[in-house]
Amino acid sequence: EDKVVQSPLSLVVHEGDTVTLNCSYEVTNFRSLLWYKQEKKAPTFLFMLTSSGIEKKSGRLSSILDKKELFSILNITATQTGDSAVYLCAGDTNAGKSTFGDGTTLTVKP
Amino acid sequence: DADVTQTPRNRITKTGKRIMLECSQTKGHDRMYWYRQDPGLGLRLIYYSFDVKDINKGEISDGYSVSRQAQAKFSLSLESAIPNQTALYFCATSQGGLYEQYFGPGTRLTVT
Numbered sequence A: 001e002d003k004v005v006q007s008p009l010s011l012v013v014h015e016g017d018t019v020t021l022n023c024s025y026e027v028t029n030f031r032s033l034l035w036y037k038q039e040k041k042a043p044t045f046l047f048m049l050t051s052s053g054i055e056k057k058s059g060r061l062s063s064i065l066d067k068k069e070l071f072s073i074l075n076i077t078a079t080q081t082g083d084s085a086v087y088l089c090a091g092d093t094n095a096g097k098s099t100f101g102d103g104t105t106l107t108v109k110p
Numbered sequence B: 001d002a003d004v005t006q007t008p009r010n011r012i013t014k015t016g017k018r019i020m021l022e023c024s025q026t027k028g029h030d031r032m033y034w035y036r037q038d039p040g041l042g043l044r045l046i047y048y049s050f051d052v053k054d055i056n057k058g059e060i061s062d063g064y065s066v067s068r069q070a071q072a073k074f075s076l077s078l079e080s081a082i083p084n085q086t087a088l089y090f091c092a093t094s095q096g097g098l099y100e101q102y103f104g105p106g107t108r109l110t111v112t
Helices: none
Strands: A003-007 A010-014 A019-026 A030-038 A043-049 A056-058 A061-066 A071-076 A085-093 A098-100 A104-109 B004-007 B010-013 B019-025 B031-037 B043-051 B054-057 B064-070 B073-078 B087-094 B107-111
Touching: A003 A085, A003 A098, A010 A019, A019 A030, A019 A085, A019 A104, A030 A071, A043 A056, A043 A061, A043 A071, A043 A085, A071 A085, A098 B043, B004 B087, B010 B019, B019 B031, B019 B087, B019 B107, B031 B064, B031 B073, B043 B064, B043 B073, B054 B064, B073 B087
Parallel strands: A010 A104, B010 B107
Antiparallel strands: A003 A019, A019 A071, A030 A043, A030 A085, A056 A061, A061 A071, A085 A098, A085 A104, B004 B019, B019 B073, B031 B043, B031 B087, B043 B054, B064 B073, B087 B107
């Protein structure tokens, strides 16, 4: 059975702090690792990672994948209150379906 | 207009009732998915469909059924609702060969 584990489950920081969110996976026929941000309702796509060691960046967010150790991290620098959300990672397979972790709830205080 | 729509957005129903949740998309994607999310948990896959004639069970399909009426429409049915099916339900779409999924706004279902 495919499994994705995220840590920590929740995190409270102050604006300006840097955070690192972790995602480990055991996914058969692994194809890619995806990160989503869920604010009020629907998750929205952040990153897709398929190759080890290549960092993806979007503004203050960045992510990297280690396919040997089966994990990924999502970094957010200079956090803002608008970064408060649940961050979900998902392991995607060659069969085209994803297994999601339980998410990390990030709260950024002013 | 939203690319992925779900109806209803909120529903309260009683134990034993049959209920249908509907999903429509204008993205032209071939793949559609139904997930449920319980408080503090991630998304669990109920059913997925890669085209109109292809329906697959996900990890928690018991108690649910689906219908892919057209490429753009994918419905989820609870034949006889029970309280532990109270959850937030999401429909999602993706294009074959690509990776990310696009989610609808969700349907909050309460079974009393």
